[in-house]
Every structure is written in C-alpha cells, then in structure tokens.
Amino acid sequence: MLEVAGLTAGYGGPNVLEDVSLDVEAGELVGLLGANNAGKSTLINCISGVLRPRAGSIRFLGEDITRAKPSDIVSRGIVQVPEGRQVFPRMSVLDNLLLGGTTAVARPRRADRLEQVFTLFPRLKERRPQYAGTLSGGEQQMLAIGRAMMGGPKLLMLDEPSLGLSPLFVQTIFRALRELNAQGLTILLVEQNLNLTLSCAVRGVVLERGQVALAGTSATLRADPRTRQAYLGL
Amino acid sequence: MTELLIQTVVQGLLVGGGYALVALSLGLTYNVSGIINFAHGDFLTLAMYLALALQTAWALDPYVSTVITFPLLFVSGVALYWFLLRPVARSQLLMVIQLTLGVTFVLQNGILMVFGGQPVRVPSDWEASLLILGDSLFLRTPQVLAFAGSLLLALLLWIVLDHTETGRRIRAVHQNPRAAALMGIDVPRVRTLTFGVGIGIQAIAGALLIPGTPIEPGQGFRYTVIPLMALVMGGLSDFRGIYLAAILIGVTEALGTVFVSGTSGMIVPYALFVLVLLLRPQGLFRRA
Ligand SMILES: Nc1ncnc2c1ncn2[C@@H]1O[C@H](COP(=O)(O)OP(=O)(O)O)[C@@H](O)[C@H]1O
Numbered sequence: 177m178l179e180v181a182g183l184t185a186g187y188g189g190p191n192v193l194e195d196v197s198l199d200v201e202a203g204e205l206v207g208l209l210g211a212n213n214a215g216k217s218t219l220i221n222c223i224s225g226v227l228r229p230r231a232g233s234i235r236f237l238g239e240d241i242t243r244a245k246p247s248d249i250v251s252r253g254i255v256q257v258p259e260g261r262q263v264f265p266r267m268s269v270l271d272n273l274l275l276g277g278t279t280a281v282a283r284p285r286r287a288d289r290l291e292q293v294f295t296l297f298p299r300l301k302e303r304r305p306q307y308a309g310t311l312s313g314g315e316q317q318m319l320a321i322g323r324a325m326m327g328g329p330k331l332l333m334l335d336e337p338s339l340g341l342s343p344l345f346v347q348t349i350f351r352a353l354r355e356l357n358a359q360g361l362t363i364l365l366v367e368q369n370l371n372l373t374l375s376c377a378v379r380g381v382v383l384e385r386g387q388v389a390l391a392g393t394s395a396t397l398r399a400d401p402r403t404r405q406a407y408l409g410l
Numbered sequence: 411m412t413e414l415l416i417q418t419v420v421q422g423l424l425v426g427g428g429y430a431l432v433a434l435s436l437g438l439t440y441n442v443s444g445i446i447n448f449a450h451g452d453f454l455t456l457a458m459y460l461a462l463a464l465q466t467a468w469a470l471d472p473y474v475s476t477v478i479t480f481p482l483l484f485v486s487g488v489a490l491y492w493f494l495l496r497p498v499a500r501s502q503l504l505m506v507i508q509l510t511l512g513v514t515f516v517l518q519n520g521i522l523m524v525f526g527g528q529p530v531r532v533p534s535d536w537e538a539s540l541l542i543l544g545d546s547l548f549l550r551t552p553q554v555l556a557f558a559g560s561l562l563l564a565l566l567l568w569i570v571l572d573h574t575e576t577g578r579r580i581r582a583v584h585q586n587p588r589a590a591a592l593m594g595i596d597v598p599r600v601r602t603l604t605f606g607v608g609i610g611i612q613a614i615a616g617a618l619l620i621p622g623t624p625i626e627p628g629q630g631f632r633y634t635v636i637p638l639m640a641l642v643m644g645g646l647s648d649f650r651g652i653y654l655a656a657i658l659i660g661v662t663e664a665l666g667t668v669f670v671s672g673t674s675g676m677i678v679p680y681a682l683f684v685l686v687l688l689l690r691p692q693g694l695f696r697r698a
Pocket residue numbers: 187192210211212213214215216217218219
C-alpha cells in the first residue's frame with residue numbers, strides 16, 4: 177500500500193534521513209520505533225508532504241506521491257496525527273472534528289463519520305462545544321485521532337500518541353487503535369513505548385540516526401537485543 | 411455645549427466607522443498571513459485614485475466603480491502575497507517589514523507620477539448631501555453610508571469566519587498552519603485568497619471614504635497607522651475588539667480636535683493608545 181524507497185531528507189543542514197526504505201501492506205499495523213531524534217517524525221512528515229525529501233520515492237496505492245502537496249496526500253487517504261496533538265486550541269471540539277473532514281472528498285461523509293468518531297470516543301461527544309485548548313492531554317489526543325478519522329484515512333499515521341499521557345489514557349488510545357486496525361484500517365504507528373507498540377503491531381521498523389537499523393516481525397524484534405540497544409540510542 | 415458635544419461624538423463615530431473598515435481588512439490580512447502589511451493604507455490610496463480615474467474617464471460614481479476596483483485590488487493583493495510576501499514569509503520579521511515598506515514606496519511614488527502631488531477631490535453626487543436629525547444634528551450622508559458599510563462588513567466577516575466552511579479553514583490556518591495543512595487544507599491558497607480579499611475590501615472602503623475627502627498620494631501612512639493602532643488595541647485577532655477600538659479612535663480624535671486647542675488635539679487618540687497598551691496589553695476586550 178505504502179512504499180517508501182531510498183528516502184533521504186534534511187532541514188537545510190546534513191541529512192536527517194538517509195536511504196530509508198519501508199513498506200506497509202494494506203490492513204497492517206506497523207510500528208516505527210527508534211530513540212529520540214532518530215528521524216521518525218521527519219519520515220512521516222515526508223510521507224505527509226509537509227517536508228520535501230532530497231532523494232528517494234514515496235508511492236501510495238501504486239501512485240507516486242513524492243512531490244505531491246499535503247492537501248493532495250490527505251485527499252488520497254494518508255492522514256497524520258501529529259506529534260504533540262496540534263489541535264486548534266481556540267475552536268470547539270466539534271469544529272476541530274469538522275476540519276478533519278474538510279477536503280472535498282471527505283465532506284459529503286462528515287455526518288456519518290462524526291457518529292463513528294463519537295462511538296469510538298464517547299468523551300468527545302460530551303465535550304463537543306468546548307474549546308479544544310481546555311481539554312486534558314488525553315482528551316486532546318482522542319480529538320486529534322478523531323479529527324484524523326474524519327478525513328476517512330486509508331492509512332493512518334500517528335506520531336507518538338502516548339507521549340505525556342496517563343496510563344489510563346494510553347490504554348484507551350491503544351484500545352481504540354487496535355479496534356480501528358481490527359476493522360481493517362492500515363496504521364503506521366510511531367512510538368516511544370516499545371512493549372506496547374510491539375504488542376499490537378504485526379511488524380516493526382527501527383530507525384537509528386536516520387537509517388533503518390532493524391526490521392522484522394514484532395516477535396523477532398522483541399527477541400533481538402539490538403532492538404533495545406537502538407532504542408536506547410546505544 | 412451639549413449640542414456641540416453630541417455633534418462631535420456622532421462625527422467621531424462616523425469617522426471611526428471609516429477607520430473600522432480599513433482596520434478590519436488589515437486584521438483579516440494580518441491574521442491569515444501573520445504579516446503586518448505596512449502598505450495596507452496605500453492600497454486604500456490606490457483604490458481611491460482608481461475611482462478618480464474611472465470618474466474622470468467614464469463618469470462612474472465611486473460607489474458604482476467598486477465593481478471594477480474591487481477585482482483590481484483583489485488581484486493586486488493576491489499578487490503581492492503570492493509573489494512577494496509568501497517567498498519571504500519564513501525569513502526574518504524585519505525583512506518582511508522592509509519589503510512591505512518597499513511596496514509603500516512604490517505605490518506612493520507610482521501614484522505621484524501618474525496623478526501628481528496636489529490633493530484632489532473626487533466629485534460625487536453624494537458629497538453635499540446631508541441628513542438632519544432633530545433640529546440640530548447634521549450628518550453627512552456619505553459618512554453615514556460609510557458607517558453603515560463598516561457595520562455590514564463586520565457582520566459579513568463574522569458570518570463568514572464563524573459560520574462557514576471557508577471561515578473555519580481560515581481560522582484553522584490562523585491558529586495552527588501546520589495542523590491545517592495536515593487536515594488537507596491548501597494553506598498557501600487560503601492565505602493568498604484571503605489576503606486578496608483583505609486588500610479588495612480597500613476598494614469598498616475607498617469608495618465609502620471618498621465623498622468629501624481630499625485625497626493625496628502620501629495619505630496611505632495615516633491609513634496604515636490608525637488601523638494598526640486599532641488592531642493592537644483590539645487584541646490582534648479579536649475582530650469585535652478591532653472594530654470597537656477603531657470607533658473609539660474616531661471618537662477621541664473628534665473630541666480632541668474640537669475640545670483640545672490647536673493641533674495637539676490630534677494627540678488624544680495616541681494617548682488613548684498608549685494608555686490601553688499599558689493597562690490592557692492583551693487588547694481591550696480579551697481576557698488576559
Ligand atoms: N524543523 C526542524 N529543523 C531542523 N532540524 C530538525 C527539525 N525537526 C527535526 N530536526 C532534527 O532532525 C533530527 C530528527 O528529528 P525527528 O525526525 O523529530 O526525530 P524523532 O521524531 O525520531 O524524535 C533531529 O536531530 C532533529 O534535531
């Protein structure tokens with residue numbers, strides 16, 4: 177479904193990603209792991225089109241999207257839940273959700289999807305008229321995921337959704353992700369939480385200083401001592 | 411005395427309505443792009459001279475010629491944002507300011523070259539028309555129209571920004587452009603078109619302010635500074651605050667001119683500005 181090949185990227189300075197390749201098949205939940213600053217966010221920002229890669233290619237559903245605009249990529253069905261949630265703070269929860277479905281392809285289906293999101297996270301329904309900035313961190317994360325779901329993604333990419341959340345909210349979020357995956361949604365999950373990620377991902381890719389250090393099924397990664405080493409940045 | 415006071419306050423309200431028109435459009439362009447356009451007032455000048463040219467050439471009333479000047483100003487706003495501001499938007503603040511000051515220079519001198527430096531009046535059928543309320547309150551019809559126009563524009567902005575999908579997108583781009591892009595909003599497009607509309611509104615403001623006001627090429631600075639004061643006093647992204655601040659500036663300016671001796675009366679609105687900055691730096695009506 178998603179084929180990233182030989183991706184190299186950076187921010188004005190040296191390469192932050194170098195020759196990264198990664199495939200995600202339809203229906204999979206793939207974990208993207210790695211220590212802080214390994215380049216995980218950079219990779220998914222390239223996929224989302226908000227950062228132009230220096231070399232390499234990104235293909236989605238058989239089509240090249242390497243130089244596509246972010247708005248075009250969302251319309252094609254790749255939606256990102258960004259690191260730090262990035263909700264619109266001075267807008268209501270409802271407005272935030274509606275914005276998630278603002279593309280021309282998503283708009284006709286907004287009413288249905290809103291119901292689905294409220295079923296997934298009933299808390300958001302209660303908080304509908306409230307400013308997003310007044311929500312707790314966990315609620316904001318639910319909102320960020322709900323907002324992404326409003327776009328009707330074929331591939332959902334999440335950047336460290338458990339960051340800074342209480343264990344209870346982490347459970348809620350991961351339960352929701354498993355449920356979405358069970359319903360057939362393809363997910364690329366960037367996480368710090370190694371065990372939790374490997375427990376729900378079929379496969380994982382470990383990035384180390386901008387390069388793929390390891391890749392394999394969750395079971396192999398869990399057994400391989402190098403996973404933990406890469407993770408600790410050793 | 412009370413008659414003079416009432417007449418002055420009403421006059422100030424009407425003038426403030428004119429400032430509000432320009433301040434709201436400045437607020438729109440600032441909030442969507444994050445850029446203070448120091449040439450904003452010069453686009454008002456441009457709109458007024460275009461109206462003058464259309465009046466001279468085809469005897470079009472300035473109110474009527476907005477159907478021509480609005481698209482022209484819209485296109486120049488789009489071009490300004492797309493070709494000049496967008497490429498530098500990420501660089502240093504000072505560079506962006508320099509650039510818009512450069513645009514001021516080009517516009518003022520361009521107008522000077524084409525139309526000359528003498529203040530001119532654009533003749534309008536409405537210029538001399540008066541509304542008389544009661545037996546002592548005289549209102550100039552064009553000023554009443556300008557005030558009504560400013561209210562209408564404020565209402566329209568509120569409807570569009572708060573109650574339409576386009577407005578929701580504009581607010582998203584303002585609050586978090588990165589997240590807006592990740593929602594599939596074409597951020598450069600929203601910014602460019604909104605900037606164009608903000609400059610386009612200057613055509614309407616120009617037509618409403620023309621009757622009875624002499625125009626000259628160098629007036630633009632005043633129509634940047636006063637709206638900018640309203641923007642800051644109002645709290646930058648609070649349109650209601652910007653509107654009321656503009657009205658307040660109009661009223662204090664009128665009171666100062668009438669009741670404080672000589673030219674020092676013009677200082678009153680600036681004193682108000684400093685006072686608001688000291689006491690309510692977050693804006694007149696915003697919670698801290
Ligand atoms: N906007 C940016 N500008 C410059 N450097 C950046 C930017 N974002 C990230 N980097 C650098 O790129 C490297 C990878 O960062 P990132 O992709 O955020 O890693 P991760 O998400 O794995 O923590 C880091 O060294 C970081 O400092």
